[in-house]
Amino acid sequence: DTAVSQTPKYLVTQMGNDKSIKCEQNLGHDTMYWYKQDSKKFLKIMFSYNNKELIINETVPNRFSPKSPDKAHLNLHINSLELGDSAVYFCASSFRTGDGYTFGSGTRLTVV
């Protein structure tokens, strides 16, 4: 029933590992996003996809690679995890023409 769902909710992993976070939305939205919330609670966009095509890539390291198999899914793969990648990652979706964004419940990533 959840509109935007992310998995996993928590992820603890060692430096150097590769991990993925999955996101799915059932709202029929055509645009999906990844946002990062740092330790000071600041939220910043990382990527945006519209109908499976990348439209925003905000100076994110190449270790981060989003993949959108269809417009209802946007996954985030992170290679060679670093301590500084520890944060909460939020997936969101919207219609490109507006009407508001809906956020998932977040994935808390801790790199040790």
Place this chain on the structure above:
Amino acid sequence: GIQVEQSPPDLILQEGANSTLRCNFSDSVNNLQWFHQNPWGQLINLFYIPSGTKQNGRLSATTVATERYSLLYISSSQTTDSGVYFCAVESGANSKLTFGKGITLSVRP
């Protein structure tokens, strides 16, 4: 890019009090939303309000787009209102939300 400033940064209220949270933005916007991040980290969409006034129970919001600000009113505050309130805007053709730094609200019983 567009700048979003929220004030005050922190707010402490006694249960039952009213409050006003402010969001100023530096350019015209085609989307403005208020979110509440609860203590469990969930981002709850409160209002989609690029202009005008909306009300939802004890909460209401007003955006004066021509003067580039929005206000969120909380009346008869409850402890469950505690958390961080974010204002976020979308401007121009860029399909992304730019967030303010948030207002941390603590409502004490």
